[in-house]
Amino acid sequence: MAREEVRTVCPYCGVGCGVILEVEDDRIRKVRGDSAHPANGGRLCTKGSSCDKPLLSDQRLHRALIRSRRGEKAVPVAMQQAIEMTAERLRAILDAHGPDAIAFYVSGQMSMEAQYLINKLAKGFVRSQHIESNSRLCMAAAGTGYKLSLGADAPPGSYEDFDCTDLFFVIGANMADCHPILFLRLMDRKRAGAKLIVVDPRRTATAEKADLYLPIRPGTDLALLNGLLHVLVKNDAIDREFIARATTGWEAMEAFLDEYAPQTVAEITG
Structure with a gap:
């Protein structure tokens, strides 16, 4: 299979460095900085240059696992069964304790579309008021400061x-x-x-x-x-x-x- 290059952006520190992944046989063979990207001009830090490691780790799950009770060993099940069991447990919590018994903690590294969907799920369907993100926790003070001092909640520089x-x-x-x-x-x-x-x-x-x-x-x-x-x-x-x-x-x-x-x-x- 021919080797192809996939251009993406490093998700870690927020600078948005350009990354090129060399992919062959559905495997990332090499990671390098994108020399045409304006943020990093081809440079990558340790995190960026090793961003393929979590994807290729043998510690990643390859199928769904379920614990029948807390503390018991997780056992593999079919994905559809895992989804149904998870839904049943969440439904039971909602019925017994109401929507605010469920909280969501999400990531700033999610795509905009994924962020939209999880907010719809939390606020529109589950109707919980508890959804938190590392991006808000680490940037709430900065965003507030930008808004108060500069009138907009985004960094003003280039x-x-x-x-x-x-x-x-x-x-x-x-x-x-x-x-x-x-x-x-x-x-x-x-x-x-x-x-x-x-x-x-x-x-x-x-x-x-x-x-x-x-x-x-x-x-x-x-x-x-x-x-x-x-x-x-x-x-x-x-x-x-x-x-x-x-x-x-x-x-x-x-x-x-x-x-x-x-x-x-x-x-x-x-």
Whole structure:
């Protein structure tokens, strides 16, 4: 059978790196980065380059298994029988305890269509209010912050910004470990002369590469950011026209920032 190439996207860290799977006889023979993809340009981290391993593992189930009682050994059954038994048990729980006795925990790595279907099942058919996802748990705070500060719950930047900036300010993130492909892209730019500032209580792998590392006390990041804004305002290094056009409530901000002079911030952050 001829070998074919399947283009896909790595599901792990959220960067969306392009991956090419070389498939032969319905088996993945090789994994490599997609050099034409704008996010990673052919690079892959360890997770991306080994994304075929879970698919090929001999630990994967090859047929349905059912336990007649909790704690008993699972035994193989026909798939249709397993579906019917699962449905009967869920129906019994619904009848006995109501829809909120059933909760769903799903994955951010599911396709949009699968996400839609599981939400329909949970809210439209079972009518449970309990459905949770790792994508909401890990991004709820970020999404709320984006919405409050920028008006939309999506990151405002572009990966292309990496290739033209002269300064990276990394706070609240350990890119070297968590987004290694983007960090490699950052390091490419750093070798071209860009500077890197890292703010983190821990000396992470990202902090090790910093031109300026600020090991502030845990929980004092907002004080630091307020202090930076204090300095920008005092030096009149802000775009007042943009602020007037794109923000609300700025008139209260400058007085608030008076409390965050550099010496005060130094004492707060350590």
